[in-house]
Amino acid sequence: MTGAMIEFGEVSKVYGGATAVDRLSLSVPRGRITVFVGPSGCGKTTSLRMINRMVEPSSGTITVDGRDVSSLPAATLRRSMGYVMQAAGLMPHRTVLDNIATVPRLNGVPRGTARARARELLDVVGLPQTLAVRYPSQLSGGQQQRVGVARALAADPPVLLMDEPFSAVDPVVRHELQQELLRLQRDLGKTIVFVTHDIDEAVLLGDRIAVFAVGGRLAQVAGPEELLRAPADDFVSGFVGRDRGFRHLGFFDDAGLAVDGAASVVLSELATARPARWAVVVDDAGRPAGWASPESPGVLVSGGSLHHAGATLRTALDAALSSPSGRGVVVDDGGRYVGTVGASEVIAQADRRRTEAQRERSRGGATPGAAAPDGEAAPAGPTSDGGRRLPVEEG
Numbered sequence: 001m002t003g004a005m006i007e008f009g010e011v012s013k014v015y016g017g018a019t020a021v022d023r024l025s026l027s028v029p030r031g032r033i034t035v036f037v038g039p040s041g042c043g044k045t046t047s048l049r050m051i052n053r054m055v056e057p058s059s060g061t062i063t064v065d066g067r068d069v070s071s072l073p074a075a076t077l078r079r080s081m082g083y084v085m086q087a088a089g090l091m092p093h094r095t096v097l098d099n100i101a102t103v104p105r106l107n108g109v110p111r112g113t114a115r116a117r118a119r120e121l122l123d124v125v126g127l128p129q130t131l132a133v134r135y136p137s138q139l140s141g142g143q144q145q146r147v148g149v150a151r152a153l154a155a156d157p158p159v160l161l162m163d164e165p166f167s168a169v170d171p172v173v174r175h176e177l178q179q180e181l182l183r184l185q186r187d188l189g190k191t192i193v194f195v196t197h198d199i200d201e202a203v204l205l206g207d208r209i210a211v212f213a214v215g216g217r218l219a220q221v222a223g224p225e226e227l228l229r230a231p232a233d234d235f236v237s238g239f240v241g242r243d244r245g246f247r248h249l250g251f252f253d254d255a256g257l258a259v260d261g262a263a264s265v266v267l268s269e270l271a272t273a274r275p276a277r278w279a280v281v282v283d284d285a286g287r288p289a290g291w292a293s294p295e296s297p298g299v300l301v302s303g304g305s306l307h308h309a310g311a312t313l314r315t316a317l318d319a320a321l322s323s324p325s326g327r328g329v330v331v332d333d334g335g336r337y338v339g340t341v342g343a344s345e346v347i348a349q350a351d352r353r354r355t356e357a358q359r360e361r362s363r364g365g366a367t368p369g370a371a372a373p374d375g376e377a378a379p380a381g382p383t384s385d386g387g388r389r390l391p392v393e394e395g
């Protein structure tokens with residue numbers, strides 16, 4: 001079944017005269033990730049919590065799968081949806097396994113069955129079985145968040161509500177958790193509503209992004225590509241940030257980008273090499289190790305970021321701009337040196353792709369060769385609302 005899973009119809013929430021959410025009308029599509037993003041205090045969490053009636057609306061209607069939530073018992077409704085919050089919210093005196101089994105147990109599932117399912121879920125969220133008997137305080141922040149996600153999945157709910165679930169972990173773990181969520185979404189096809197104040201996270205994860213403004217006003221709903229390309233107003237354009245043009249490059253793959261096969265120097269021969277111009281230094285396996293400069297022979301100069309062939313123009317431009325030679329290093333799937341690209345070629349290619357995309361849009365088609373953000377190749381163009389294509393490989 002397709003279409004909307006959750007519908008907000010003119011929903012408002014007023015706290016003692018102050019409007020937290022202002023006449024919100026919004027469709028949350030089934031089986032996709034919808035992100036609520038915006039600055040602090042603009043009503044994202046309140047809107048999320050009204051879906052499972054942790055907060056009651058002051059006016060308006062919310063339906064889930066066609067049913068008005070106000071007609072359902074709040075406790076039943078809450079158990080029928082997964083909920084993940086910032087600090088994982090695990091029960092400290094229960095083991096990991098018992099935390100994960102909580103909702104199935106409340107739903108009357110026998111302990112043995114609930115625990116067996118909990119063990120399976122450890123695998124689903126990428127945690128080793130050895131953690132099953134630990135208590136939450138014996139886990140890292142990232143592990144706790146994974147347990148939180150496993151717990152939310154335990155009753156196999158069609159809807160997952162996630163309130164800033166990854167904001168308390170460091171950037172590396174956060175990146176891992178984000179990629180895991182995209183993988184889970186591909187495998188399980190849940191309807192996910194995800195709250196964040198981080199526009200980069202919203203663009204990475206969201207098929208649809210709802211931007212909230214101060215006063216609980218919905219400023220724009222769009223796919224990530226459209227949001228970066230065409231913010232609806234000054235508030236949205238300020239919120240998505242100054243470098244949105246650069247980030248928008250993350251929606252074009254590198255098809256057609258000119259890569260030259262500039263000469264390379266083998267690391268073991270660097271000491272005696274006398275390159276006439278900047279040359280990429282490669283190790284015995286053909287992987288880039290840095291650069292050799294004509295001005296300082298024998299010295300290995302550290303390189304910039306690498307561009308993986310097939311990734312987006314954003315990573316190609318970053319590779320060129322971060323390189324000491326001004327040329328970005330391109331590598332294949334195995335990390336082996338392929339060639340180099342210059343910033344001006346990337347920009348020229350971006351211009352061509354943008355023009356093509358504009359032409360397609362004016363014909364009512366999809367963006368040709370569009371890519372998922374941040375280096376993930378995409379099998380197809382975006383949906384008509386600019387929604388994210390499902391990545392086929394993780395960046």
Ligand SMILES: Nc1ncnc2c1ncn2[C@@H]1O[C@H](COP(=O)(O)OP(=O)(O)OP(=O)(O)O)[C@@H](O)[C@H]1O
Pocket residue numbers: 015019020038039040041042043044045046047197
């Ligand atoms: N229980 C409450 N009583 C009174 N006011 C509340 C209550 N809960 C939220 N608010 C107010 O409603 C507004 C929206 O809050 P909400 O938590 O939904 O915002 P948010 O966008 O999720 O913010 P943050 O990103 O900081 O979590 C804020 O001004 C907040 O102070």
